[in-house]
Amino acid sequence: MIIIMKTDATPAQLEAAVAYVEEHRLKAHVVVGEERSIIGLVGDTHEFQPEQFAILDGVETVTRISRPYKLASREFIPGNSSFTLGETLIGGQNIFIIAGPCSVEDRVQLLETAYAVKEAGANALRGGAYKPRTSPYAFQGLGEEGLAILAEARQATGLPVVTEVISTDDMPLVTRYADVLQIGARNMQNFALLHAAGESQSPVLIKRGMSATIDELLMAAEYILSHGNRRVMLCERGIRTFETSTRNTTDINAIPVLKSLTHLPVILDPSHSTGHWQYVPAIARAAVAAGADGLIVEVHTHPEKALSDGGQSLKPEKFAEMVQQVRAVALSVGRSLNSQ
Amino acid sequence: MIIIMKTDATPAQLEAAVAYVEEHRLKAHVVVGEERSIIGLVGDTHEFQPEQFAILDGVETVTRISRPYKLASREFIPGNSSFTLGETLIGGQNIFIIAGPCSVEDRVQLLETAYAVKEAGANALRGGAYKPRTSPYAFQGLGEEGLAILAEARQATGLPVVTEVISTDDMPLVTRYADVLQIGARNMQNFALLHAAGESQSPVLIKRGMSATIDELLMAAEYILSHGNRRVMLCERGIRTFETSTRNTTDINAIPVLKSLTHLPVILDPSHSTGHWQYVPAIARAAVAAGADGLIVEVHTHPEKALSDGGQSLKPEKFAEMVQQVRAVALSVGRSLNSQ
Amino acid sequence: MIIIMKTDATPAQLEAAVAYVEEHRLKAHVVVGEERSIIGLVGDTHEFQPEQFAILDGVETVTRISRPYKLASREFIPGNSSFTLGETLIGGQNIFIIAGPCSVEDRVQLLETAYAVKEAGANALRGGAYKPRTSPYAFQGLGEEGLAILAEARQATGLPVVTEVISTDDMPLVTRYADVLQIGARNMQNFALLHAAGESQSPVLIKRGMSATIDELLMAAEYILSHGNRRVMLCERGIRTFETSTRNTTDINAIPVLKSLTHLPVILDPSHSTGHWQYVPAIARAAVAAGADGLIVEVHTHPEKALSDGGQSLKPEKFAEMVQQVRAVALSVGRSLNSQ
Amino acid sequence: MIIIMKTDATPAQLEAAVAYVEEHRLKAHVVVGEERSIIGLVGDTHEFQPEQFAILDGVETVTRISRPYKLASREFIPGNSSFTLGETLIGGQNIFIIAGPCSVEDRVQLLETAYAVKEAGANALRGGAYKPRTSPYAFQGLGEEGLAILAEARQATGLPVVTEVISTDDMPLVTRYADVLQIGARNMQNFALLHAAGESQSPVLIKRGMSATIDELLMAAEYILSHGNRRVMLCERGIRTFETSTRNTTDINAIPVLKSLTHLPVILDPSHSTGHWQYVPAIARAAVAAGADGLIVEVHTHPEKALSDGGQSLKPEKFAEMVQQVRAVALSVGRSLNSQ
Secondary structure, X not given: OEEEEOOOOXXXXXXXXXXXXXXXXXXXXXXXXXXXXXXXXXXXXXXXXXXXXHOOOOEEEEEOOOOOXXXXXXXXXXXXXXXXXXXXXXXXXXXXXXXXOOEOOOHHHHHHHHXXXXXXXXXXXXXXXXXXXXXXXOOOOOOHHHHHHHHHHHHHHOOOEEEEOOOHHHHHHHHHHOOEEEEOHHHOOOHHHHHHHHHOOOOEXXXXXXXXXXXXXXXXXXXXXXXXXXXXXXXXXXEOOOOOOOOOXXXXXXXXXXXXXXXXXXXXXXXXXXXXXXXXXXXXXHHHHHOOOEEXXXXXXXXXXXXXXXXXXXXXXXXXXXXHHHHHHHHHOOOEEOOO | OEEEEOOXXXXXXXXXHHHHHHHOXXXXXXXXXXXXXXXXXXXXXXXXXXXXXXXXXXXXXXXXXXXXXXXXXXXXXXXXXXXXXXXXXXXXOEEEEEEEOOEOOOHHHHHHHHHHHHHHOOOEEEXXXXXXXXXXXXXXXXXXXXXXXXXXXXXXXXXXXXXXXXXXXXXXXXXXXXXXXXXXXXXXXOHHHHHHHHHOOOOEEEEOOOOOOHHHHXXXXXXXXXXXXXXXXXXXXXXXXXXXXXXXXXXXXXXXXHHHHEOOOEEEOHHHHHOOHHHHHHXXXXXXXXXXXXXXXXXXXXXXXXXXXXXXXXXXXXXXXHHHHHHXXXXXXXXXXXXX | OEEXXXXXXXXXXXXXXXXXXXXXXXXXXXXXXXXXXXXXXXXXXXXOOHHHHHOOOOEEEEEXXXXXXXXXXXXXXXXXXXXXXXXXXXXXXXXXXXXXXXEOOOHHHHHHHHHHHHHHOOOEEEOEOOOOOOOOOOOOOOOHHHHHHHHHHHHHHOOOEEEEOOXXXXXXXXXXXXXXXXXXXXXXXXXXXXXXXXXXXXXXXXXXXXXXXXXXXXXXXXXXXHOOOOXXXXXXXXXXXXXXXXXXXXXXXXXXXXXXXEOXXXXXXXXXXXXXXXXXXXXXXXXXXXOOOEEEEEEOOOHHHOOXXXXXXXXXXXXXXXXXHHHHHHHHOOOEXXXX | OEEEEOOOOXXXXXXXXXXXXXXXXXXXXEEEOOOOEEEEEEOOOOOOOHHHHHOOOOEEXXXXXXXXXXXXXXXXXXXXXXXXXXOEEEOOOEEEEEEEOOEOOOHXXXXXXHHHHHXXXXXXXXXXXXXXXXXXXXXXXXXXXHHHHHHHHHHHHOOOEEEEOOOHHHHHXXXXXXXXXXXXXXXXXXXXXXXHHHHOOOOEEEEOOOOOOHHHHHHHHHHHHHOOOOOEEEEEOOEXXXXXXXXXXXXXXXXXXXXXXXXXXXXXXXXXXXXOHHHHHHHHHHHHHHOOOEEEEEEOOOHHHOOOOHHHOEOHHHHHHHHHHHHHHHHHOOOEEOOO
């Protein structure tokens, strides 16, 4: 059950409502939003009626929510939630495309790629400065130097920057440079990191863990939402199955399932979900046809020299072709791209 | 390695080529086709050169094939193979749609559905007369009575009939009634059945097993092809994974992967691959966007009363909407539907 | 719900009970056993009370069974069901060991291996004459010639023979030679084959499909049981998962889970469940420690020359060591081996 | 390739060796151990010969290691590595048993359980003060209060304490109280946490991620080892598969596979790997029969009231029975328990 306070509710009314909840042996989970506050009722709420709380002063409505995730649920917000990034609306009618290299490797490579993806129609630039790598001996990213290069590319192209944060220790630094914080698949259940992302003021792109269920992805988003950050987008990036002809198995079903369960924007990463650049355009088209709100795609000017994920990176000209194909599919399902 | 004989090669030339192969400690797997014969060389062919066999009388070309499947491989036939069914070309430019109930339950239900799916744009009628059911106590299909009803519906609507065969014993009967034999997911590695389907004169739709790899699906097709039947289409119908929010996980990656590996037509079954009718249109659109050549969809006039798979069956009006959406997506990727 | 008739119930009493069941809009699934008959009630039995049927003439007891499988359930037979094979009891206190090559390759190889596994303590001989192979070009088994060699080895060693049947067409021939019919993993849901095995008079060893759930394995056994054959043993042989360091993942949990759900004997195949001979003894010991009633193990005198599965076959001397290890573990859990 | 320095090598010799490595376009990853230092050579070492480095001053041996993990590999340390905890040797001949509740819930519960598991034969006490929970609304652990209760239980019983750390921020506090740091399955690829655990002076128990491959588990251990901490044990806790009759699928194969690949101690958690207390003793016996070096088991005095994981917790008397069974199996494979 969730109590939604009026926009003009006073702090005293909020406190009184919390006290009333706690008198009834429930825990009150308060989310103080910019416009209004919300109280999540945690515990066994079956024996209570919404009416009981709705009559308290300052309360607008009380809603019973059957899912384990509350704030992420469509029962909580029936429409689509959206937010702007630079000049673009995320979660609206238009498809949003993030593109760039797996890792920031050097200044020239990144700037070159940034101009190329902008030209091809990307709305944001991706690039990792901190890389979670299976091996301690693999390239771990350029760190702050990489963040600075990303900032320079933003300055040069106007593209907002999406980059991964892998540790609470790095959070202050990364939030200073990034427009969108990415939480990677391996950290989807790093709850300390989710908590910190929830307390940051930055939009968050959270990737599904490689063996996380859809419900677990929504619960991970709930961690961020419940700490006060409402600007969250979800990313399907392929799950781990027995099939070995692709790096992961794109769970395309997750697109309509998530769109039916949550109001949050849903995007797909066809580069990781296939692991082979040859299959990326087909899966990008499929994602948009299935209802995805956006894409995040790996693009590299010289994939054969990439320090990571070269095999799944598109060259800029292939990426440009992909954008044209995606544009046609978007129009066929009543949507369009942000870029011309 | 595969030896392709000339169209006018004599039986004696074929025999001589086989004898030559066997002298070299290889096994010769002969496929006598309508137009020409082919000899598959089984064994360690690495030490041989194609030229060695190409000079034999009656031989047209000799090709080294690196994949474990030979006849199914794009190395063997670089273009797309296709065949006609009724008035429709399968495997060509146009998207092919098969629709109908999971099981044939009664005459009225089937005729009603057949008219409805034809009206909505389907190119063939599906319906099971023999049902492979997990429980021995569940409805097992109407058997020959069901086949007769399917034949009546074909007569009435002109739609060719796709129906499952689950046993070699039923093969003669089913081939008498069906236009396309369906080999179900549970029988994908029932090699006796594949052998029999290969010897039949009917086109075959073979479904991927629920935990079969893409290579295993191609090897199953190879069984059919290698017994002389070239009219085979492959069907992705979802694989078994840890995710439980859908009945199966649609392996959308399989579409571009299969299209790159094989010349055979590839279709998708969004009803089984999702298990919920709500998600079927989104996944049907995705399949066509990703490059599928067709769809097979469960449609039922009264899903709530279906003896099997009601929850994943579309009502005719929803199916008609889906066809319109699929048509738009098909056009956006340079294809079209067979129906107007 | 299941109606168990008295041992001296007359055919007329059985008929009357069936008629009574059908009057109540339920289907009666009759199993005529050697000692007594059983009527399975199929349909919605929730509104009926067992007492209602228990008062009919000739009825001994009526039991409500909550599982989808009835005859396989521990609710139906609370104790362990067992049967003899040669001089050995399967499903009793003693551990039963089946060993031999993957395929029967030639007479000398098989006889050599048969003597060796008998000497090492095996209770039965395995060997495939009909092989379900992924590739149509791979060795498919010697067929009847292989069956004859198995019969000769039985004659020579006294070991009963376990061999696979892959088609209903081969059933009459295989039952003539085999002491135990094996239904392989790929055929676990080949319902025509299960039906035929149920009608045969031979004991059946049924292997779990590589992605079959435990419930589906029990339903497959139910097919056999419900067609009148009560001598069925279940075999865990590894399931398909994302892990690639072994051929399959041994689902060791399946041992205690199956032992809690069913009265049927449960064995494990560590050769297929690991795919590497090095790991076979460890997993054989684990199976017995977890409560398995037996093992089926691949042994080959010259694994490096085996036509199939060489890498997972133990040499006879390694197999003999394994038997000694298994004997020690069996004693530690209060069981013993059949052999000395 | 790994360069192992002599125990009396000087810092200058180490520096010179590093410089020599870097001159050859390789990266030198130096691990300064208590007894001796090791230099891991990262990069393409194929063109170099070990002899080339072996002649440098202060170098004892140079070993080429083919696996992606170096320090964790049996190629690096052929024997079993072991370390003491309290009075017990971990990784030696004896089986080591860790037991206790999922979470520390209150002082009385924990002390009661600690005395009970000690009495039954446990060698260490487990209990979570920081709980990684899927839902932000679930009980998150008592934090430092829980750590203090664990310390009191250690004082009272003499059992060393194993407890989870879920964030680098908590590391200083947790290391102050814990005898063994647990890295949970969800954090197996939280590389910042692995790095911090590697720099701590505490032994580490690292659990396999629910969809991590065996190689990925070894790479995670390598992170810890490569930051200077050699006291690491690995824990199989079940993987995520399609089977739903148990919470996870115990990958029993992982025991012999890990024992063949690594010198590190390997333990199994049958509580998480099954999710049902009824199956825990069978899987504990199987683990020891397969070669595991220890067990970690959930025990609760009142499972029905547990705040987490009640259904998979053994009552103390059932745990005591399990220990006796495990003792018998241990003896049958030539090992014994630490407790009497």
